[in-house]
Amino acid sequence: MLSAGRLAPDLLMRAPEAVALLGDGDGGLKPRSRTHLEQEMLAAVRRADNAVQGVTAARGVRRRELFRTSAADIVGSYGTESQPAEADQGALVDLVGGAVSDLTAATLAGTLRAVVREGWGDTLPTRFAIIGMGRFGGHELGYGSDADVLFVHEPRDGVDEQEAAEAANKVVAEMRRLLQIPSADPPLLIDADLRPEGKSGPLVRTLTSYEAYYRRWSLVWERHALLRAEHVAGDEELGRRFTELIDPLRYPADGLGDEAAREIRRLKARMESERLPRGADPKLHAKLGPGGLSDVEWTVQLIQLRHAAREPGLRTTRTREALSAACAAGLISSEDAAVLDEAWVLATRVRNAVMLVKGRAGDTFPTAPRELGAVGRYLGYGPGHAGDMLDAYRRTARRARGWWRSCSMAGREVLPGPPCGF
Template sequence: CRLLGTGRLLGDLMDRIPEFIPRLADDTQLSQVRDLEPATARLIGLLDSREDPDAKVGTIRRFIRRRKLRIAARDVLGEADTETTLRSLSDTADAAVIGALHALTDGRPDAFGVVAMGKWGGREMSYGSDIDLIYVYDDDQDRERAFELATGLGRLLSEPSRHGEGLHLDSALRPEGKSGPLARSLDSYRRYYHEWAQPWEFLALVKARPAAGDPGLLHGFAEVLEPVLWKAKLPEPLVWEIRRIKARMESERIGPGEDPDYHLKLGPGGLTDVEFVAQLLQLRHGGRAPDLRVTSTLEALDRLAEAEILGEHDHRALRDAYEFCTRVRLRLHLQKGRASDSLPTDPKDVARLAASLGFDRTGELREQYRRLTRRARRSFERLFYESGGR
């Protein structure tokens, strides 16, 4: 009852996976989640046992749904913290993309690679996150095959199917966005990022993580990024442009009718504040401190504190706000069955959300939000706008 009463997403998943219903009485069995390596091996074994291409689509989509159901059950039952939930959802995407590429290439993804970006790259995916990614191939002779593989991944993972939803692939973070080629060669990325990269792309590339494909090629892509991102001194014009990007987001991106004071993502002291200050500090100091070159926001905050770039107070303020806003956002998605970035305004919805998160009083949820985000906003303003990261 606790699981089904949490909200729409778990009910929808149960409808698609009726064989899980008998397991509802056993919380331990329902919430078991494999780590990335055994999960990937399991999926590849299942794919290899199926000859029909449509059956492979069904195998991957069922794998995603079952993983998501187990992760959500573990989340609701309090058997995993927020960071573990984000990582497990991201591992699901890793395994699905690796498995799909395995199916397309018969296990030989030579000269082709998938680079995770955004929330996926940071291993911070929510229940409904898009899969931000870019595709890379070795040289021009591999171009046609690379486009076929990129299209094939979309077919296996994203296109409408009788087997239900999969993962939504989004390659808009590639050079030149949707007007640019779907995949590029290693040399093309090297030229673009050295000569034409935009300030927002530096922020995006902090999250870039090799995810699937040819290991040697993906290592080469990381080598392309290293001199672009990790400079001994970050140019001040770039710092000012990053600040302008953030200021523009604050004034333009919160939609009409949404309360910026209770916006989990874009509100003061919310997720975007924490991500921007972490990435700016990484860019400022990562050239001299390789340990800071990580893609996870929470891990970056911890590394910055270990390097004494973040003081104890700022580290705790930023981390607490990020974890709290993320936890609330995850639970809202389970309740509504879709992504939601603002605390609800309807009293019944607020009461339901507060109870689900363990608050005795509805008002405690908003009080906790205000307390944590105000602390985080003070740290953000000092580190991001005033000192620029010491």
């Protein structure tokens, strides 16, 4: 584990007591449930004298659990003398994505409780909920991912709207500050750029404000982004009502029109043009390159926008689950679903490998030979086979790229094929 890269050793050096997890058999590396994590963090907050101490304790739990997940990922990828490497790479991707997403949700819940407790006692003057977006809402976070969120609140009975809004904004500002205070624990960055009107829009809105905005002004990209929206922390009833509000937008009864599909194609092309790093090889960029994460995810999301109103199985925030549902509904053949799933799993594992090896997030293969070899080892390639790894990645991505082109241009996806079994 220590030879795999920088992330796991760095986490262990900051919390050496976590080494005990490695001696606890299979149970020591099994990710803990979100409920268990949240209970531990809330208990730590209750014991703390103030919000800073409470969030520090929650971040310590997060550090330990990131180590647990990274160790489980490494052992599953490399194997041991007594247990061979995990054959189902998709299972490892799901393990990491689910564990890190649950951990992030629990950390936000603990931080929210600490902030409210210190500033307002037991009751905030407004109901407050956090909605996970993007890979967070999809249960697909990586080790170095930010938390993409929306904030929604609703004034309690008898509370002035301005007072409620001020309280909600103070909560958000303090949560962000506490989760980024420099310390031995990794920071958790909160990103709310997917909110209505983007960076220029209000950071926090009432449920009524969201309803008015989405009814009159919502753009294609905003409806598209809502496909991954899921309540992750705060008031559950308010989170449920927000989900009910956005369901008709993200699962439109009349599907997706041609103009909206063209707009999505334009947005994706613009994103790739503006965000691909200068000098990077696009064919090896796991997120924005041909056949990378965005190709697969946007393909699946186009299918959801077109058909989710009629196919309940497509109403999920998770990419692989939606892809399986599309296959089961006959919207994509088993062979093509397998191609997309393989590409998505591989691209996700590349990003996880880069973080494990380098200790910082990245979307493309390292150039340093030693780091590239470590990524290859994680992906199952022996010494001297880095070139084979890169060739295999290009082939897998090239097959997936063709499906984005055909899906984005077509009005329907139904293709013949055998039953799903990928």
